Amino acid sequence: MSARNGQFQPRYSALALLQARLSGRQFWRPLWGGHRLQPAYDVVVVGAGGHGLATAFHLARDHGLKRIAVLEKRLVGYGNVGRNTTVVRSNYLLPENHYFYEDSLKRWETLSRDLNYNVMYSPRGVVDLALSDDDMGRLARRGNAMRLAGIDAELMDGAALARFCPELAIHTPRRFDIVGALVQSRGGTARHDAVAWGYARAAAAHGVDIIEDCEVTGVDTSSGRAVGVETTKGYVKADRIVFATAGHTGMIGTMLDTPLPIETHLLQAMVSEPIKPLLNTVLVFIFPGHGETYIAQSDRGGLVMGGHLDGFPSYTREGRWDRLEDVVAGAVELLPRIGGVKILRQWAGTNDMTMDGSPIMDRIRYDNVFVNAGWCYGGFKAIPASGAAFATFVATGTAPDLIKAYALSRFDTGHMLDESGGGPFPVRL
Ligand SMILES: Cc1cc2nc3c(=O)[nH]c(=O)nc-3n(C[C@H](O)[C@H](O)[C@H](O)COP(=O)(O)OP(=O)(O)OC[C@H]3O[C@@H](n4cnc5c(N)ncnc54)[C@H](O)[C@@H]3O)c2cc1C
Numbered sequence: 001m002s003a004r005n006g007q008f009q010p011r012y013s014a015l016a017l018l019q020a021r022l023s024g025r026q027f028w029r030p031l032w033g034g035h036r037l038q039p040a041y042d043v044v045v046v047g048a049g050g051h052g053l054a055t056a057f058h059l060a061r062d063h064g065l066k067r068i069a070v071l072e073k074r075l076v077g078y079g080n081v082g083r084n085t086t087v088v089r090s091n092y093l094l095p096e097n098h099y100f101y102e103d104s105l106k107r108w109e110t111l112s113r114d115l116n117y118n119v120m121y122s123p124r125g126v127v128d129l130a131l132s133d134d135d136m137g138r139l140a141r142r143g144n145a146m147r148l149a150g151i152d153a154e155l156m157d158g159a160a161l162a163r164f165c166p167e168l169a170i171h172t173p174r175r176f177d178i179v180g181a182l183v184q185s186r187g188g189t190a191r192h193d194a195v196a197w198g199y200a201r202a203a204a205a206h207g208v209d210i211i212e213d214c215e216v217t218g219v220d221t222s223s224g225r226a227v228g229v230e231t232t233k234g235y236v237k238a239d240r241i242v243f244a245t246a247g248h249t250g251m252i253g254t255m256l257d258t259p260l261p262i263e264t265h266l267l268q269a270m271v272s273e274p275i276k277p278l279l280n281t282v283l284v285f286i287f288p289g290h291g292e293t294y295i296a297q298s299d300r301g302g303l304v305m306g307g308h309l310d311g312f313p314s315y316t317r318e319g320r321w322d323r324l325e326d327v328v329a330g331a332v333e334l335l336p337r338i339g340g341v342k343i344l345r346q347w348a349g350t351n352d353m354t355m356d357g358s359p360i361m362d363r364i365r366y367d368n369v370f371v372n373a374g375w376c377y378g379g380f381k382a383i384p385a386s387g388a389a390f391a392t393f394v395a396t397g398t399a400p401d402l403i404k405a406y407a408l409s410r411f412d413t414g415h416m417l418d419e420s421g422g423g424p425f426p427v428r429l
Contacts, residue, residue, distance in 0.1 A: 012116050031197055032076070032204035037211050040237035041067045043394060044229055045244060046216045046252075048072035050081040050380060051372050052244035053199035053210075054387020055394065057115075060206035062388070063395035068208045070200075071231060073215035077196035080246050081380065083317075083349035085269045085294060085306040087282055088381040089126040089187030090151055093142045096405035096417055097358065098149040100385055103402055105186060107384030117198030119190045120299065126187030127165060129285035129334075130179045139182035146184075154183045165281050172336040176287065189282060189296055195383060219256060219369065226366045240394055242370045247315070247350025249373035256365045260373075261355040261411050263426045266310040267377045268319030268348035270327065272341045274301030285334060293330030302344060305331050309351065309377065319348035351377050353426030358417035361390055361399070361406040370394055371408075376426075 010016050010027060020027035043059055045052045048070045059065045072078075088108050090101035107114075108121045130136040136155075143153035157180045162169035164183060204210055211233065218230035219241065228237040243252045253260035275297075282296040292307045307327035310320045324346055332339050354360060354374035359382065364371040372390050375382060385402065393399045399407070405417060416424075 031201035032210045035069075035204070035209035035211055037069065037071075037214065037231070037233050037236060038067070038209065041069045041209075041239070043068045043240045043242060044216075044236060044238040045070045045242040046229070047079070047244040047246065047248075048076045048196075048200065048210060048212070049079040049244060049246050050195055050199065050383035051246070051375070051386050051390070052242070053196065053203055054383050055242055055244060055372060055390045056208045057199050057203040057206065058388045058391030059395055060203060060208050063391060065395060066207060068203075069236070070203065070208060070210045071214045071216055071229070071236075072210070072212050073232075075212050076200045076210065077193055080349040080351065080375075081196045081383070082193050083269065083347055084192055084380045085296070085304050086189040086192050086380060087126060087187070087294065087296065088121070088190055089184050090381075091126060091128070091142065091146060091153060091182065091184045091187060093145050093419055094417055095145075095149060097419060098146065098151060100389075100402050100406075101381065102149070102151050103389075104382050104385035107388070108190060108381075109186075111190075111195075111198070111384055115198040115202045117194065117201055119194045119198050121190045122188045122299070123186050124188040124296070125164070125183055125185045125281040127161070127281050127283050128182045129283060130181055131176045131285065131287070132179060136179050139180075143182045152184060152186055154185065156181050156183055165279070165283070167279055167335060170337065174336065175333055187282065189298075191299075192380060195380070199383075199387070221366065224366070226369045240368045240370070242372060242390070242394055243364070244372045246352050246373060246375060246379070249352045249371065252371065252373075253364075256369065258365045260360070260364075260371075260408075262360070262374055263313045263353050264315055264350050265312070265353045265426060266314050266316065266319055266348045267306065267351050268310065268323060268346060269304065269306040270324060270343050270346040271298065271302040271304045272338070273344045275303070275338075275341055276301065278338070279303070279335070283334065285330070287330045287333055290326045290330040290333065293327050293334070295331050295334070303331070303338060303341065309353070310348070315350055317348045317350060319346060351375075355411065355424040355426060356416035356418040357420060357422070357426075359386075359406050360408055361386070361393065361403045362408040364408070
């Protein structure tokens with residue numbers, strides 16, 4: 001248990017539950033909250049998404065910093081951390097990404113225990129489908145690179161794939177053959193809200209102030225250093241400032257008079273009505289004419305689907321109707337049996353797309369101002385590694401090897417981390 005604002009955060013366990021029941025004590029309390037904005041902090045983290053909360057948690061737990069605040073303009077989990085399709089994996093091609101995302105995947109395996117909160121990590125496998133021999137060659141290359149880095153990857157032919165995912169074996173007519181797949185069995189999903197809530201609760205239990213409804217509107221500087229932030233709740237002094245603002249990072253660049261190689265784009269997702277268990281894994285594929293579709297079944301039975309970006313910069317969280325149609329059409333082509341299932345909900349998030357598709361974890365403009373952004377549409381899976389490594393960077397002033405490749409200077413020197421080989425375009429359709 002830990003004390004916070006005079007309240008105890010009970011450690012969740014079967015025994016604690018039983019003791020609370022027998023003693024008649026009130027067990028369930030708010031996970032965080034009731035914190036008042038203080039006039040000064042050692043570290044102010046801007047943005048209570050996954051990356052901001054995880055950074056704050058590790059700063060407090062691993063580096064013993066005492067005065068930390070996370071300032072969030074809306075609510076914990078209102079941003080992309082609560083809007084994504086929850087896929088976690090480390091099946092990247094480039095070495096820099098291998099080691100970083102594999103570190104993250106290992107942390108997912110123990111995250112529920114580390115946070116004492118069930119994030120529902122489900123290693124059900126991530127299956128990248130090949131619809132042609134060309135696809136198979138491309139996936140074999142990625143799988144080989146992964147295995148050389150010690151990461152699990154299995155190239156399956158059609159028969160092996162049908163055993164791994166029986167739904168694909170059902171012989172309803174499809175317009176395209178499935179030649180095989182690259183499978184990462186340890187990949188899968190986690191519950192996005194639980195990740196936000198789990199980190200918020202754990203950070204608060206370590207003394208972090210989480211202040212919602214508090215927008216940072218400016219950075220105050222003196223003698224070449226940042227000394228505080230202006231917020232909608234007043235001025236706050238800060239020794240170090242961390243921006244983890246995802247889709248709003250372009251605005252932060254403007255605030256700091258430092259243009260960033262980031263564009264904000266919409267990505268939408270949708271979920272069907274709940275149905276009986278049908279899909280035991282995550283399927284990712286590109287159907288000619290429809291673009292990308294990825295699909296998994298949530299624990300509540302809904303089919304969660306997503307695809308490519310909408311294709312134009314925007315801060316709205318709505319989403320183009322024709323993109324939704326493309327994603328659903330792809331899903332029905334692959335799994336014809338779901339043709340009659342109804343879509344229940346659709347939503348969108350604002351993604352901080354960099355010009356090489358890889359994140360930015362660096363200082364920005366001042367020595368004591370840090371930016372953790374550019375997660376594009378793949379930052380959920382990165383949260384555990386990002387929080388731990390970025391906290392080390394902020395606490396010690398030295399970027400750990402794991403994140404050195406994500407420095408902003410790569411855009412000056414040309415050392416891009418372009419996984420897809422798509423060139424300097426944030427939107428690869
Ligand atoms: C539809 C969709 C599907 C996705 N699917 C996946 C997936 O399957 N797997 C995966 O790995 N990734 C996925 N992603 C990407 C992933 O969700 C993001 O990369 C990641 O969540 C971004 O980091 P974050 O959690 O810190 O961002 P956010 O949760 O967006 O946090 C940023 C926070 O900063 C706050 N903020 C901004 N400006 C200010 C300010 N001035 N003052 C105070 N607060 C501010 C915002 O309100 C927000 O809460 C998906 C994204 C979307 C939209």
